Amino acid sequence: MQQVRGVEGILSLLTDRIDGEVMDAAGPQLKVISNYAVGYDNIDIAAARERGIAVGNTPGVLTEATADLAFALLMAAARRLAEGAAYIRAGKWKTWEPTTLLGADITGATLGIIGLGRIGKAVAKRAAGFEMRVLAHSPSATAADAASVGATLVSLDELLSQSDFVSLHVPLNDKTRHLINRDTLRKMKPTAILINTARGPVVDQNALYEALTQGTIAAAALDVTDPEPLPADHPLLDLPNVLVVPHIGSATVKTRERMAIMAADNLIAGVQGRPLPHAVTSG
Numbered sequence: 001m002q003q004v005r006g007v008e009g010i011l012s013l014l015t016d017r018i019d020g021e022v023m024d025a026a027g028p029q030l031k032v033i034s035n036y037a038v039g040y041d042n043i044d045i046a047a048a049r050e051r052g053i054a055v056g057n058t059p060g061v062l063t064e065a066t067a068d069l070a071f072a073l074l075m076a077a078a079r080r081l082a083e084g085a086a087y088i089r090a091g092k093w094k095t096w097e098p099t100t101l102l103g104a105d106i107t108g109a110t111l112g113i114i115g116l117g118r119i120g121k122a123v124a125k126r127a128a129g130f131e132m133r134v135l136a137h138s139p140s141a142t143a144a145d146a147a148s149v150g151a152t153l154v155s156l157d158e159l160l161s162q163s164d165f166v167s168l169h170v171p172l173n174d175k176t177r178h179l180i181n182r183d184t185l186r187k188m189k190p191t192a193i194l195i196n197t198a199r200g201p202v203v204d205q206n207a208l209y210e211a212l213t214q215g216t217i218a219a220a221a222l223d224v225t226d227p228e229p230l231p232a233d234h235p236l237l238d239l240p241n242v243l244v245v246p247h248i249g250s251a252t253v254k255t256r257e258r259m260a261i262m263a264a265d266n267l268i269a270g271v272q273g274r275p276l277p278h279a280v281t282s283g
Helices: 020-026 045-050 063-078 081-089 118-128 143-147 156-162 182-186 205-214 253-271
Strands: 009-012 032-035 054-056 110-114 133-137 151-153 165-168 193-196 219-222 242-244
Touching: 009 253, 020 045, 032 253, 045 054, 054 253, 063 081, 063 118, 063 165, 063 193, 063 219, 063 242, 063 253, 110 118, 110 156, 118 133, 133 156, 143 151, 182 205, 205 219
Parallel strands: 009 032, 032 054, 110 133, 110 165, 133 151, 165 193, 193 219, 219 242
Antiparallel strands: none
16 A cells, blocks of 8 residues: 555566555656466455556466466375375385375366366366366356367356366356355265366355365365465465465476566556557456
8 A cells, every 4th residue: 555656557466455545655756566476365455446457467478377277286186195295204114005195086087167268178178188178157258169179067056066176267256256165066976086277265164174074075186275375374285185275376497487577567668658469358
């Protein structure tokens, strides 16, 4: 609130809440808010429009990196990599045993993708290499969109009940907040694994904790949490069947450099009164 006073442009991170109060604290000369992220749920878009403030983001550039991480989390959770590493560090590896740390098969399994945007489609393409059956639920996608990446559009209930892995790729809004809750978790297989690289509040974490401790689902792998950062004493971190990483979906050198350039381009254009090259037009 203090640092934005008098500025013409704000470069915001996904953890910065930019609401009308912040905009007014900046003053009437504020022209642009450039978000260093593709998601912009941290910005009050309506408030910005009311004040004539342009908003930009960094779409497209982080698609492949985030899809890579989503699939990495899927594989790590399926094959219990974090548990295996902890098993060795705890001095438990004494010999080879037929039933130690048995995981889930990936090849030939069913992957459910909720949200078939750029990243969801990229994940579907990766699944093809593992001969996975891909189901998708996405109100904005068509059957042709799904077919183009080898996926089949189904209802949410059908996706949840049939998928061995459920991967989330939706924006955070009123419709998707706690999309994964007690009711939806109960519709999943007890052997299913949940992967979230979207936004933390898409999942009701209290319900997820219950589901993981009660055997409703088998495991979860999360790149995003609610809140962020997740407190070190959060009960989810005590569970062996949970893998949490610190929102690193776009964390490659190449991707973050490209995001920085896009964010700077938006910022400079807005301050100069030009159209933003990557403007937020919805929300």
